[in-house]
Amino acid sequence: MTENAQQQPPAPSTDLPTQYAPADVEGPLYERWVERGYFEADAKSDKPPYTIVIPPPNVTGSLHLGHAFEHTLIDALTRRKRMQGYETLWQPGMDHAGIATQNVVERELAKEGKSRHDLGRETFVERVWQWKGESGGQISGQMRRLGDGVAWSRERFTMDEGLSQAVQTIFKRLYDDELIYRAERIINWCPRCLTAISDIEVEYQDDDGELVSMKYGDGDDTIVVATTRAETMLGDTAVAVHPGDERYKHLIGKLVKLPLTDRSIPVVADEHVDPEFGTGAVKVTPAHDPNDFEIGQRHDLPALTIMDEHAIITAHGPFQGLDRLEARSAIVAALRAEGRIVAEKRPYVHSVGHCSRCKTTIEPRLSMQWWVKVGPLAKAAGDAVRDGKVKIHPQEMEKRYFDWVDNLHDWCISRQLWWGHRIPVWYGPNGEVVCVGPDEEAPGTEADGWRQDTDVLDTWFSSGLWPFSTLGWPEQTESLAKFYPNSVLVTGYDILFFWVARMMMFGLYAMDGTPPFHTIALHGMVRDQFGKKMSKSFGNAVNPLDWMDKYGSDALRFTLARGANPGVDVPIGEDWVQGSRNFANKIWNATRFAMMNGATIEGPLPDASKMSATDRWILSRLNSVVAEVDAFYEDYQFAKLSDALFHFAWDEVFDWYVELSKTTFQAGGEAAEVSKRVLGEVLDVTLKLLHPVVPFVTETLWTTLTGGESVVIADWPKDSGFRDADAEREIESLQSVITEVRRFRADQGLQPGQRVPARLTLDGTRFAPHEAAIRQLLRLQPEGDAFTATATLPVAGAEVALDLSGTIDVAAERKRLAKDLAAAEKEKSQANGKLGNEAFLAKAPDHVVDKIRTRLAKAEEDIARIQAQLERLPQG
Known part of the structure; x- marks a missing residue:
């Protein structure tokens, strides 16, 4: 299973500090890895x-x-x-x-x-x-x-x-293939950063605004529109209605007076308008709204820019020079004075885009920009996934990918900044436009009337x-x-x-x-x-x-990996990082203990015939875990592989195998030497399996255990195929015996270290070899001459008789359990009463009914447990 056994590495050192101190280990280790390449x-x-x-x-x-x-x-x-x-x-x-x-x-x-x-x-x-x-x-x-x-x-x-x-290079190729072009379109504009920004740089949040309904036109030609951006009315060039809306058919094609201006604008019919929303009529401002821009294109409407790059009103009139928000209030007041306001709703909570950098409200703005024609590029990107060239994991995310690439709009790639890749296009004195490749010279100088485009490319381009x-x-x-x-x-x-x-x-x-x-x-x-x-x-x-300083980098990494289910958000709290620190300490302490007790990787693994059932069980489980972890890695199931390693290392290796082997180590002889080699093998492989997620603690322990250069360049474990179903069943039964007796001891209020006389009746083929381990793990001393069985536990084919006389106050324990039993029976009665009430069930929400059913199940479980405890108490 491991190459190290065959390579005969230098004798390992057991000189490990009593406690793991991440701050002392991590920095020097990392620099050593880097220095060694x-x-x-x-x-x-x-x-x-x-x-x-x-x-x-x-x-x-x-x-x-x-x-x-x-x-x-x-x-x-x-x-x-x-x-x-x-x-x-x-x-x-x-x-x-x-x-x-x-x-x-x-x-x-x-x-x-x-x-x-x-x-x-x-x-x-x-x-x-x-x-x-x-x-x-x-x-x-x-x-x-x-x-x-x-x-x-x-x-x-x-x-x-x-x-x-x-x-x-790629800009030039795309330009030559007519996949990059320059055009005037609506973009996201930040009046603070003074540049176009990408969709991903727009953060949407619910803001308190106002919804104002106002009348355009007069008399029979009156039509009401609503807006949250009253200032943009100065740039309106139409009112749009749905072609099938009977309310407005008589107005389609007519001109209506635009308030506060000396202009009249047409009423146009457009399928984009939802007749069920609001009044069914919308104002159209092609230069300041992306949807309006599309309507304007379809109906050949003019696009009037009424703000400059700082969002200051430029439209001629009394509002010129006002900031957009100042203009909004002033325009609403002027409309109100003219009797044009039909309704005002404040506050009106609606989603508003903000610049992710400076939090300024985004202004949709008509602007001359550079664009990528994404149609053929996006089709290729979609086909690569559809054809199986590229797999998306988890697969359910494919739909989101297709929804995007199949509906991509052309991409605005120019930014009005100075820091970035400057657009490699030059403009000549006679209207020439030349795109310059990386190995080409500029077509002329400023003295000759040539100038380079001042914009830079969107960061996403590079x-x-x-x-x-x-x-x-x-x-x-x-x-x-x-x-x-x-x-x-x-x-x-x-x-x-x-x-x-x-x-x-x-x-x-x-x-x-x-x-x-x-x-x-x-x-x-x-x-x-x-x-x-x-x-x-x-x-x-x-x-x-902060968490790495407090708990170590391994602890943070393990916490994050253990929460990483594909495509799902990951909750994380400090308590969980602390728990992962405890896991790192457990790995450290258990490995240190094992090495002090002779765990080794020297020499080949003994033949299975020389191993105990405990040895064969842990090796069988080890190989299963290797296979399981490999499968999880290939499926990017980081949470599952981390959880599998956590439970195998902590529960099976450190809490069961090490503990079950202590009596073997103490007894010495050939069996002890076999188990020491098996334990070394298990630690070697387990540390390798853990290394990718918790690299620092595993590097320190693995190099100390094996004497190898670094676990970073060690061979990844392979499943040898060794399995022993009989040994696994035997140890599972043994675990059942120990777990059940431990539970009984806890129920009777016995202290963990308190020793109790016991008689063990064990299955000769399964449990007899484990009697010393059972007694040590359960703190059971030999029965002695005065032994009296006051409680007997039949578990998994074995029988454990305990003498509890003098270890607990039986009368006080019966009184305590009787009180607990009465409380559980009362809880059961109350839950049954509610669940038997048809009127209650008809009115109560499902989650309330489910909660009561859960309470009933818990009460019944408590009653059974307490009654079993009472039956096991000594008589008298």
């Missing part, structure tokens, strides 16, 4: 490749629980594959995070009383690079704290020279190239040939549409139809222990570094 990837290797990219964190970011969660899962996968003999590449790097980074540097400039315009574009960009060098990338150090096994020598940044060349740009594309490098496509992408379902879909589109386009990864493994979001989203504003946000 364990995490590096060799493109020349003949090992099969296994590649995962890190979802690149923002250069402005720091480690949060979401990062820690995702990184733990990726690290576990790559550590296991490395141990299985793969050439593993976990590709690290960071995203330049256009808006976020520019905002950080602009805030620093503001402290100096300056703006980016005071510096000019070139000097400002130099200042951002300076900030990046001094303060950016804080998260890299924090990743080391967590134990991320990434190939640091390959670290990339989306603004690196190589990645910038990749961006320019991060969409991540799986191949980080490997050297467009150059055909050894790394690209070896490590593309990626084996799996591990990421949150929240960016399935924004990042994953873009990588799929670009990967298939740039790499001749080869998708960027074989599998997309989606996980959920980390939430607090009550299932609530973590947020500073909620007061429940947690800095994972």
Whole structure:
């Protein structure tokens, strides 16, 4: 089962501290791994490749629980594959995070009383690079704290020279293929950041607003519309109604007076309008609403921009120069004065988009921008999943993926920033437009009347190239040939549409139809222990570094992995991290005890014929767990594999095998030597199985146990096929005996260490060899001459007779149990009374009835248990 036994490693040391101190171990261990190059990837290797990219964190970011969660899962996968003999590449790097980074540097400039315009574009960009060098990338150090096994020598940044060349190359190709174009469309505009932003950078929240209903037109031509953004009426160019709405058929095609202006606007019929919503008539502002823009396109309506980039009203009239919110109040007041207000509802709670960076309310705005024509790219991305080239895990997430890629709108890729990849398009003095490739010269100079487009590309454009740009594309490098496509992408379902879909589109386009990864493994979001989203504003946000400082990185990692069911959100609380710390301590203490008692991996495993049933049982269980863990890894079932390892290590190895073997160790002889070798084998394999999730404690224990160089590069365990169903049944029966007697002792109020005289009548073929272990684990001393059986327990074919005389106050115990029995019977009676009341059942909600049924079942269980305890008490 293990190579170490055959390789005869150096004699292990048993010099382990009495307590595990993560803070003393983790940092030095990680640096040793990095120095020895364990995490590096060799493109020349003949090992099969296994590649995962890190979802690149923002250069402005720091480690949060979401990062820690995702990184733990990726690290576990790559550590296991490395141990299985793969050439593993976990590709690290960071995203330049256009808006976020520019905002950080602009805030620093503001402290100096300056703006980016005071510096000019070139000097400002130099200042951002300076900030990046001094303060950016804080998260890299924090990743080391967590134990991320990434190939640091390959670290990339989306603004690196190589990645910038990749961006320019694919822009040029898409432009030449007429898949990139420039057009005036509605975009999300942030009046604070002064740029278009992507859909993912818009956060929606319920805000208190107002819904105002107002009259357009006069007399028979009056029509009522409602809006939460009254200021946009200055840009209305139509009123739309449903073509089948009988109420407005007489108005379709007519002009109605637009209040507060000198304009009249047409009433148009459009299928988009819902006649059942509100008045069934909607105002149409093509330059300030995406749906209105579409209506405007269908009906050839003019689009009037009535605000500037700061959301200041520019429309000529009394409201010119007002902020949009000031204008809203002023316009409503003016309409009210004219008797145009039909109804006002305040507060009117509705969903409003805000900039995720600065929290400013987003303004839909008509703007000239650069776009990607996504139709053919999105079709290819959908077909790759439909054809089975790429698998989405869990499979039920496929529907969400298809809903997105099958309905994609063209993608706005330009941003009005200075920090980012500048759009490689030049405009000439005579209207020329030239897209410049990475190896091409600019067509002219400013002196000749040429100028480069001032916009930069959306950050998602460059991060969409991540799986191949980080490997050297467009150059055909050894790394690209070896490590593309990626084996799996591990990421949150929240960016399935924004990042994953873009990588799929670009990967298939740039790499001749080869998708960027074989599998997309989606996980959920980390939430607090009550299932609530973590947020500073909620007061429940947690800095994972605090928990790592307090409990160790292994404890945090194990907690996160144990909650990771595919595609499902992960609740986490500090109590759970503390419990995982206790597990790490249990591994430490039990392994230390085993080594002090001679556990060894030296020499081959003894033949099964020389092993006890306990030895054969634990090896049989060990192989089953190896197979089980492998199956869970292949299915990305991190919670299940972690739970399986937890219960096997704690319950079966440490609480049962070690305890059952103590009498064997004490007795000495050949049986003890066999069990010491078996225990060494079990620890060796168990520590390897645990290593990908809890790397630090397992590294320390495994190298001490085996004398090996590092568990990071040890061979992953294999299922040898050894199974012993008879031994498993025998030990399960033995466990039943011990568990039942322990429960009886606890019920009788006996202290755990209190010794009791007992007579054991054991099945000669099954339990007789275990009598010493049974007596030791149950604190049962020999019966002696004065033994009197006051309680007898028949369990699993064995009989345990106990002499409890003098160990408990029988009268007091009967009195206590009688009181408990009366309370349980009263609870049963009350529950039966309610469940037998037809009137109550007819009115009570289902959850109330279910609760009472649960109470009844609990009461009946308590009655049976207490009655059994009373029967077992000594008579008299």
